[in-house]
Amino acid sequence: FSFHDYRNYASSERFGYLLDLVKTAVSQNGSKKLLVFTSIGKDMNASASDSGQAMAVMKRLTLASSYGADMVLWWCFKDVPGKDRLNSHSGLLYKNSKPKSAYYYFAEIVRRLKGSDAVNRINIKDGIYIFKVERQQGPLFILWSESGRQDLSFNSDAYRVKIGRLEENIFFTQNLRSKNGNFDLSIESNPIFLEGPSELKLSN
Secondary structure, three states: OEEEEOOOOOOHHHHHHHHHHHHHHHHHOOOOOOOEEEEEOOOOOOOOOHHHHHHHHHHHHHHHHHOOOOEEEEOOOEOOOOOOOOOOOOOOEOOOOOEOHHHHHHHHHHHHHOOOOEEEEEEEEOOEEEEEEEOOOOOEEEEEEOOOOEEEEEEEOOOEEEEEEEEOOEEEEEEEEOEOOEEEEEEOOOOEEEEOOOOEEEOO
């Protein structure tokens, strides 16, 4: 089952809605079919800055994986040379081959998802997106918000959690200690990675 998409969605919710339709179509036409995103992209135009495109890359690859995509091909590796046209600025590199922020985000999420057994959606409501990546070396959680800054409290089975994020194309990490199995964390539009817990739950 092949799928193309280039639309500039305003949020992950809209992209997720489309993935629901695709997943339904796959299940109705044979559950053993491969689900291949043969071409998806995010044009960097007036409505998408360099950082906006970069975050869209990471979010869409995570969402697609959580819907069971067997393969995802990004359009395109480098911006299309010559006259500007629709989706000609969707590349991970500029026309002069200089890497965009999207290049670093793409490389990071591919590295993080490589070898994973499954990507499960823990929470995709109220603009808060939380995913659990099942890996042999231990689970990885990916979080972001589509509702502005969110100050959240979590229940965890880990004494310490490791937080990582990309900022200006550099990967930063920090450690947080939990208190009686609880810790507080602020999330925004830029996805963050969380390692340490085997389970993670939002506190009421």
